[in-house]
Amino acid sequence: MLDIAGELTQWAEDGRAFAVATVVAVSGSAPRGPGAALAVDGEGTVIGSVSGGCVEGAVHELCGQALADGEPVLERFGYSDEDAFAVGLTCGGVIDILVTPVGARAPQREAFATALRTAARGDGVALARVVRGPAELVGGALAVPAEGPHAGTLGDGDGRVAEAVAHEARALLGTGRTGTLELSEDGSRCPGGLTVFVESSLPPPRMIVFGAIDFAAALVRAGKLLGYHVTVCDARPVFTTRERFPDADEIVVDWPHRYLRGTEVDGRTALCVLTHDAKFDVPLLQSALRLPVAYVGAMGSRRTHLDRNQRLRDIGMSEAELARLRSPIGLDLGDRTPEETAVSIAAEIIAVRKGGTGIPLSAPDARSAHVTVPA
Structure with a gap:
């Protein structure tokens, strides 16, 4: 429900009665995960979605029922073998939806x-x-x-x-x-x-892109698409400008390792090192690989990667710390352009965060049971 907070807050502040249907459990493939919500007010106005369309009509009726009788409803929707186009999830999954009426005095x-x-x-x-x-x-x-x-x-x-x-x-x-x-x-x-x-x-989780290069501009756009709060950091003021990175939330001119040591990160943060220069990379990665962040990736060829790892060993980095580094950064998509490289990096970040394998879903050993796909 909190995914539609921006719109639903106004309903609550206006004192409007409404019912909220929220996905509380998912089994198998389903269009949306737990927390996805649809809200209906007394006039039948709808905001949000719980299934991408396949059970929305039935859920709308449940919301109307809950508003009328003032009682919460817990309903299960699943695949129908007899009629795949009846009310149910044609993608084969099962979802439990909790409908809660929120009256003016509830x-x-x-x-x-x-x-x-x-x-x-x-x-x-x-x-x-x-x-x-x-x-x-x-x-x-x-x-x-x-x-x-x-x-x-x-x-x-x-x-x-x-x-x-x-x-x-x-x-x-x-x-x-x-x-x-x-x-x-x-x-x-x-x-x-x-x-x-x-x-x-x-x-929103943070993505910090180190290195004000053309590839960084494309990665900033990809990060925003994934819902990150994106910061670009580089020590060179002539390259680190709002004009070059209009989509970034923050532009920071500072030595990357110094900025990283003074900023806040958490277990959802993605650190993308595109500086491709040992004088920046080594002190930055020395700090980054010791922080409790979700992802650390560094750009460079395989030769650059081997040289950089040796430099990090020489300053005392352990093999366990080095194993956290995703380098060369991104998945092997055959990418060449900045935009293609940004997609490969974004794909790797998603795979790391969500536990994905990065292999095609059409492959025989793809873990399709763990993949959420549109119905």
Whole structure:
């Protein structure tokens, strides 16, 4: 649901009643993953999507039903062998969708409004909702910001379960994960009592591109397409300009290793070293390979890679640290142009982040069961 926070926040601030359908679980191939949402107001206006079209009509009806009776609905949609074009997922997967009505005075409205408002302004927040459990708890919601107290209620009386759920939700938020928790009815991590869906929203991950070259301009555009907050850094002011990199979020003129040591990175950050010059590369990679980031790649030929690795060994880098380096950067796509190279780098970053193999899906050993594709 937080993926449509920008539009849905206005509905919440206007006091409009609406119902939100959210994908809470996926099995097999499905068009969209957990957290994808569709919202419908009392006039039937729709924003968002849960399936790319194949079950939207049925979900729209469920939202209308939930608005009318004020009760949450949990519905499963899957493939129909008898009629692949009936309501169901023709791609072969199964999705569970939770529909929650948010009326003008609904008890969970505070949680929804807080979560939407926080996500819309780009701050970290998790929205936790009880999917299964005692009737008095199902549909309860908590907004759990990265810092500060949570908002909303689960309807659990003394609040002990809410405190436990908030604690678990904050842990998921810290890693940017969206998924379900199985808890006991007292809030402990013993399955069997409650199923809680936690949706996390964090500011965009960072991509830092070092080296103000033509290839960098293409990579900046690819990074923005993937949803990154992109920074270009180079020590040469004549090349590191807004005119050359109009799509970048930040332009930094500084020695790359010095900038990296002073800026914030996290486990989602991608570092792309395109400087292709030992005086920049070596001190930069010495820092980069010791940081808890998602991806470190460096441009250069295989000969350059071998020489650079030896220089890094000479200054004390371990083999385990060197093994984190993706060099030569990108996947082998036969690329030649800056745009083609940017695609190959972006593809490798996706594969590293998502655990992909990088092999064609048509290959016999492709892990198709783990691939999400449009229906």
